[in-house]
Structures are given as structure tokens and as C-alpha cells.
Amino acid sequence: MTLPRDYRGQTCALSRAMEVVGERWTLLIVRDAFFGVRRFADFAGHLGIPRAVLTDRLAALTEAGVLDRVPGGGRRAVYVLTPKGIRLWPAVRALSAWGEEHRPAPGGPRRVYRHTDDDAPVADDGRCTACGAPVGAGDLLVAPGPGLPAPSEDDDPVTAALHRPHRLLEPLPLTKGSP
Structure with missing residues (x-):
């Protein structure tokens, strides 16, 4: 049985x-859209998500104004985060930090975040560890962490x-046949 998308009675x-x-x-x-994934096939290949589910989720995110579907050159469209979608970064960052603390990967984090202005690590609260400034998604560098497999x-x-x-x-x- 499919669960409804709304939370009736919750306000x-x-x-x-x-x-x-x-x-x-x-x-x-x-999360993948923040990483720079744009094409349907790349979301599908990286996440291992069934295509029908991906189609549904991309349509829902587009309808909600979190993603825009825009021409990507050639026949295929690409998906980009809207300003509304970019505002989800603190939630994505917080959930990732919670996962690293309470469900850590062997060997450490798979990805680490650095402030592009000074290349310093960014703390779990989203602040640069060197300058103390809050760092928005557009000013972050995602880099391989110690737990990322070779x-x-x-x-x-x-x-x-x-x-x-x-x-x-x-x-x-992207490489390996992804334009």
C-alpha cells in the first residue's frame, strides 16, 4: 500500500x-543536486534508484519549486536547485553531521567541506573554523574525506x-559517457 504524501491532521x-x-x-x-548532479541518468546511476521513482521524485521537487527543469543542451533537460531548494542546505548539512556523529562510516567521513575563501574546514554548525563566518552552499568545496573508498x-x-x-x-x- 502506498502511503499518502501528506500528513493529514498535522499542521x-x-x-x-x-x-x-x-x-x-x-x-x-x-544532496546530489548540491553536489552538481544535473542529468536524470546521473542521478539514477549514482543513487541506484528505480527510474520510475526518480521520475516521480524529480517531478514532485519541480512542482514544489525546489528544482527547476531547464534545457540542458541537446534534447535532454537538466535539473538545478532553485533559491528555495538552496535554502535546504542547512537541513542537508545538519542531517549529514548527525549521520557522521551517530552513524559514522568506517574510516571517517566520506566527504568533507571546506570554505572556498580560506580553504579551512567547515564545522558541523556551518561556520568556517578559521574565520568563523557562516558558509553558504555556494561558498563550500566538497572534498574526499578519509572514509571515501579508493x-x-x-x-x-x-x-x-x-x-x-x-x-x-x-x-x-562528469566522464564515462556523461556529457
Whole structure:
């Protein structure tokens, strides 16, 4: 039985937010959009998500104004975060920090975040450890962490690209047949 997308009887802001981002896979799609994933095939390949589910989640995020579907050159559209979607960064960052603290990966974090202005690490609260400034998503560099497994020739293009430091929100430089 499919669960409804709304939380009938709940009127708080959290329940309204969960109606947009609370379904399985949705926050991982948003996370990948922050990483710079743009194309349907790249979301599908990196997440291992069923195509029908990805289609549904992308449509819901687009309808909610979290993502825009825009021409991407050629016949295919790409997905980009809207200003509303970018405002989800503190929640994505906080959930990731919670996961690192309470469900850590062997060997340490798979990804670390650095402030692009001074290359200093960014703390779990979103502040630069060197200058103390709050760091928005557009001023973050995502880099491989100590828990990231070594690259493999079997890596999908997104995983391969994330083995190199990359500024959030900028399209990933993908290889292996991804234009």
C-alpha cells in the first residue's frame, strides 16, 4: 500500500516540509543536486534508484519549486536547485553531521567541506573554523574525506567526479559517457 504524501491532521511547519522532502530518496536527490548532479541518468546511476521513482521524485521537487527543469543542451533537460531548494542546505548539512556523529562510516567521513575563501574546514554548525563566518552552499568545496573508498573503474561518473574537490552547486565535470 502506498502511503499518502501528506500528513493529514498535522499542521506544523515540519509536517509541511516533510510533504516536500520526506519521501524516500528525496533528500538524496537534493544532496546530489548540491553536489552538481544535473542529468536524470546521473542521478539514477549514482543513487541506484528505480527510474520510475526518480521520475516521480524529480517531478514532485519541480512542482514544489525546489528544482527547476531547464534545457540542458541537446534534447535532454537538466535539473538545478532553485533559491528555495538552496535554502535546504542547512537541513542537508545538519542531517549529514548527525549521520557522521551517530552513524559514522568506517574510516571517517566520506566527504568533507571546506570554505572556498580560506580553504579551512567547515564545522558541523556551518561556520568556517578559521574565520568563523557562516558558509553558504555556494561558498563550500566538497572534498574526499578519509572514509571515501579508493576510486574504482566500476565507479559511476558521479562517484568518480566526487573523488576530486568540487565547489557545491557547480555542475560536476562528469566522464564515462556523461556529457
